[in-house]
Amino acid sequence: xxxxxxxxxxxxxxxxxxxxxxxxxxxxxxxxxxxxxxxxxxxxxxxxxxxxxxxxxxxxxxxxxxxxxxxxxxxxxxxxxxxxxxxxxxxxxxxxxxxxxxxxxxxxxxxxxxxxxxxxxxxxxxxxxxxxxxxxxxxxxxxxxxxxxxxxxxxxxxxxxxxxxxxxxxxxxxxxxxxxxxxxxxxxxxxxxxxxxxxxxxxxxxxxxxxxxxxxxxxxxxxxxxxxxxxxxxxxxxxxxxxxxxxxxxxxxxxxxxxxxxxxxxxxxxxxxxxxxxxxxxxxxxxxxxxxxxxxxxxxxxxxxxxxxxxxxxxxx
Amino acid sequence: xxxxxxxxxxxxxxxxxxxxxxxxxxxxxxxxxxxxxxxxxxxxxxxxxxxxxxxxxxxxxxxxxxxxxxxxxxxxxxxxxxxxxxxxxxxxxxxxxxxxxxxxxxxxxxxxxxxxxxxxxxxxxxxxxxxxxxxxxxxxxxxxxxxxxxxxxxxxxxxxxxxxxxxxxxxxxxxxxxxxxxxxxxxxxxxxxxxxxxxxxxxxxxxxxxxxxxxxxxxxxxxxxxxxxxxxxxxxxxxxxxxxxxxxxxxxxxxxxxxxxxxxx
Ligand SMILES: Nc1ncnc2c1ncn2[C@@H]1O[C@H](COP(=O)(O)OP(=O)(O)O)[C@@H](O)[C@H]1O
Ligand SMILES: [Mg+2]
Numbered sequence: 001x002x003x004x005x006x007x008x009x010x011x012x013x014x015x016x017x018x019x020x021x022x023x024x025x026x027x028x029x030x031x032x033x034x035x036x037x038x039x040x041x042x043x044x045x046x047x048x049x050x051x052x053x054x055x056x057x058x059x060x061x062x063x064x065x066x067x068x069x070x071x072x073x074x075x076x077x078x079x080x081x082x083x084x085x086x087x088x089x090x091x092x093x094x095x096x097x098x099x100x101x102x103x104x105x106x107x108x109x110x111x112x113x114x115x116x117x118x119x120x121x122x123x124x125x126x127x128x129x130x131x132x133x134x135x136x137x138x139x140x141x142x143x144x145x146x147x148x149x150x151x152x153x154x155x156x157x158x159x160x161x162x163x164x165x166x167x168x169x170x171x172x173x174x175x176x177x178x179x180x181x182x183x184x185x186x187x188x189x190x191x192x193x194x195x196x197x198x199x200x201x202x203x204x205x206x207x208x209x210x211x212x213x214x215x216x217x218x219x220x221x222x223x224x225x226x227x228x229x230x231x232x233x234x235x236x237x238x239x240x241x242x243x244x245x246x247x248x249x250x251x252x253x254x255x256x257x258x259x260x261x262x263x264x265x266x267x268x269x270x271x272x273x274x275x276x277x278x279x280x281x282x283x284x285x286x287x288x289x290x291x292x293x294x295x296x297x298x299x300x301x302x303x304x305x306x307x308x309x310x311x312x313x314x315x316x317x
Numbered sequence: 318x319x320x321x322x323x324x325x326x327x328x329x330x331x332x333x334x335x336x337x338x339x340x341x342x343x344x345x346x347x348x349x350x351x352x353x354x355x356x357x358x359x360x361x362x363x364x365x366x367x368x369x370x371x372x373x374x375x376x377x378x379x380x381x382x383x384x385x386x387x388x389x390x391x392x393x394x395x396x397x398x399x400x401x402x403x404x405x406x407x408x409x410x411x412x413x414x415x416x417x418x419x420x421x422x423x424x425x426x427x428x429x430x431x432x433x434x435x436x437x438x439x440x441x442x443x444x445x446x447x448x449x450x451x452x453x454x455x456x457x458x459x460x461x462x463x464x465x466x467x468x469x470x471x472x473x474x475x476x477x478x479x480x481x482x483x484x485x486x487x488x489x490x491x492x493x494x495x496x497x498x499x500x501x502x503x504x505x506x507x508x509x510x511x512x513x514x515x516x517x518x519x520x521x522x523x524x525x526x527x528x529x530x531x532x533x534x535x536x537x538x539x540x541x542x543x544x545x546x547x548x549x550x551x552x553x554x555x556x557x558x559x560x561x562x563x564x565x566x567x568x569x570x571x572x573x574x575x576x577x578x579x580x581x582x
Contacts, residue, residue, distance in 0.1 A: 051413045076415040087406035091338040103330045104416045106323060132341065148410065 002065070004029040004156050004187035005050060010059035012045055012211075019045040020056065021211035027189055027204075032182050034202030035191040038302075042211035043191035044084055047160045050189065051081045064156050077105070080149035084160040086141040087148075090134040094125050094144050097133060098151060105152040112151075119147040123177065139170030146177065156187045163197060175200055195299055209306050224268075226304040228296045231265040231277055236287040247284045251277050261289070270295075324417030331411075331424025332431075335398065339432060346432060349394070350439045353387040357440070360507060361447050368508050372542040380449045381461075381533040382506030385526050387440055388469035389501055391433035393493040395425050395473040396480025399579075400489040403481070408579050422572055426473040433469045437462065452538030461536030464557055468529045471561045474568035481575040500526050505550070509543075522547035525560035532557040 005027035012020040019042050027033040035043050048054035049061050052072040061068045066075040088097050095116050102112025120129045123143040128136060133144065142162065149157060162178065163171040178201055182188050192198050198205045199219045207215040207222070215222055223229070231251070235244055244263055245256055251273055254266045267273045274293045281288055296304075339346055357379070365375040399421075402408045411421050451458045476493060483489045503521050504510070510521040521527055522545075531553035534540045549556040 048409075053409055053412050073415060076413060079413065081410065081413040083406050083409050085406045087410040089334065089338075089407060090405070091341050092334060096334075096337070100330060100334055101410075101414065104327060104411070104414045104420075106326075106415070 002029050003027060005033070005061075005063050005189055007046070007050070007061045008059055010046065010049055010056045010061060012042075012049065012054065012056050018211055020049070020059075022059070023208070023212055025206055025213060027187060029187050030185045031203045032188040032190060032201055034198035034205040035189060035208055036193070036195065036198045036205050036302075037191075037208035038193060041208045043208060044160055045211070046208075047081070047083075047158050047189070047191060051079060051158055052076060077152070078155050080152065080154035080157045082145045082149040082157075082159045082162060084164065086138075086145035088133050088136075088141055088144050091132060093130050093132055094120060094136070094140075095129045097144060098148055101148045101151045107152065115151055119150060123147045137170075139166055139173065142166060142170070142174060143177070146174075150181070154186070157181075157189070159188065159190045161191055161193065164193065171197075195297060195302070207302065207305055215301070215305050222301045223296050226296050226301050228300060228304075229266070229268055229270070230294050231263075231267050231274065232290075232292050232294050233263045233265065233277075233281075233288060234261050234290040235263070236261075236289050240286050243284055244281060244286045244288075247280045247286060248277055250280065267293075320417070324420055324423070327416040327420030328423035328427060331421055332428040333424075335425060335428035336431060339428070345394075346435065349391060349432070350436050352390070353383055353436070353440055354443050356383055356386070357443055357447060364507075370509065370541055373539070374448070376444075376448050377450070377539045378534070378541065379507065380444045381530045381537060381539055382504070383444075384437060384440060384465055384533060385468070385504075385530045386497075386501040386506055387436060388433050388465055389472055389497050389526070391436050392429060392469050392473040393476045393497060394432060395429045396476035396478075396483075396489050396493055397486060398425055398429075399477055399480035400483055400486040403579055404486060408576075412577075412579070418577060419573055422474070422477055422576055426470060426477065429473050430466060430470050433466065437465065449539075453536060457536050457538070461533045464529065464532055464536065464554070467561050468525075468557065471564035471568065474572050475564060477572040478568060478575055481572065481579050500524060504530060505545075506530050509545075510550070511546070523549055525557070525564070528553050528556040528560055 003026045005025065007023050007025040010020045010023040011018070023042065023046055025033070035046065037043055045054065049056050049068060050063050052068050052075055055069060063075055064078045066078070068075060089100070092100065098116035098119055099112050102115050103109070107115060120126050123146065125140065125144060125147070128140060133141060136144065146159070146162065149159070159178070163174045166174060175197070178190070190201060202219070204216065204218055205222060206213045215225065217225065231248070233244060235241055238261060241258060241261070241263065245258070248256065248263070248265050251267055252265045253268055257264045265277070271293065274291070278291065360379050360383070361376045365379065368375055370378045399408070408421065479492050479496070480489050483492050503517055504524045504526040505521060506526060510518050510527065513521055528549045531545060531550045535553055545551055
């Protein structure tokens, strides 16, 4: 499958600040790439390069096979962008906003209007369609902004922190909308600071810090890369602890630790290890209160990869 | 040819969008009309008494100057609007669309021209109410208004550059005052340049605002018996047209270049 988005060695400096430091990325057609990183990591800068808003100092970037420098005009016809802050016009109605974008994509008068109505329907904004955006909630603005990025049915879509600033309910709603959208085969590059969001929406995740990709893979691959998968087992009776410990020695990949009635067993291999462990415990007739496989969160991933928590490199702005 | 039609079409879409805002936030246009009316009253009735214009009434002399200053303030809306659009990320969206690179600026300067026409209409009525009269022909007066609007349009492009450069809309309003105040006061707008001390006088005589004001006075028949001595004021209509051509030739490409680099901050 061809790559819809390719970046090779992108760099961009702002004075002494290095925003992009040799960023490499490839997003296969029809897949969702999550660009995950803390504030200031270079997410917005890379989106701006891909959407022709910013020329990189060096390196190349291609979207839908088109070079961001030399084919910028054609490239803009193929993409949709929803920036970090909802870029909707406060003094126009929801309908007027979408209609205007359609006209600027040169869809023509009738097609623009039809498409605007269609999108208002999809994004549950029909009732607010003829009200000024000024009175919209944050979630409504975000949905309208996303709708605007879809007016020309782009083959490649860029969403820069689409749920930042939304309350948990609106965030979930947004996730559903995005998930539905990419089910249709659009290539999506999504940036986020929320580990959960990348896990939920993206096929693959590129962890980005200080302007470069420091890890790449599926959410599961990233977790495996960090290791730290463990079995947590609570026994009913303390007298069973020693028995459980010896039973599980075969699946442990390093020292088993005990804390009260709980055993923590470092393992690798995912769910099959869990099945194996339960079989072993059952054979020894250990009475188990609770057993589970704990995998590291993406927060753990970030800590392991960068040596600092995702939030601690946040720059105040 | 189709590209030209398309970029004009894009410009119209943008201009319509800006005018919708004016319609929905009428305070904007209200205050941009109110302040020049206050200027007319302030200069006409308060300061005017101490400014002597030989051979004519001060209020007749004043109107062309106030018109020139008013269209400059009107043109500054261009920069304010752009600075706000940058801040809101609207310019980023426009720049990611396959529209003409000049369209946002063409649309903006055009909608601000429409605003200026509305403002100048109300101002003219105010002028008539305080005793200002046109003493020339209809066509000559029409040429006077047309010249004012050409100047407003050219100045709009200059304000666009400032609006695209400043870090925020708040900074823009201060920055635009720094251009508009010296240009509109160090000129023949409110007093004859002959009364200025030497260095200021030279500045005032070569100030484009002075040429425009003088040309409009001539076209309205609002000149006194004493002709001006400096070349740009003696040939005010020609000098005005030259100035407008120069301003457009410099500002338009610079503004478009700056637009291409504009970034949300
Ligand atoms: N226009 C700019 N001028 C100066 N520095 C900038 C500008 N844009 C971004 N930066 C800096 O570049 C780095 C990356 O920024 P950005 O791409 O916005 O990060 P993210 O979107 O991941 O939060 C940050 O340190 C930021 O302060
Ligand atoms: Mg960002």
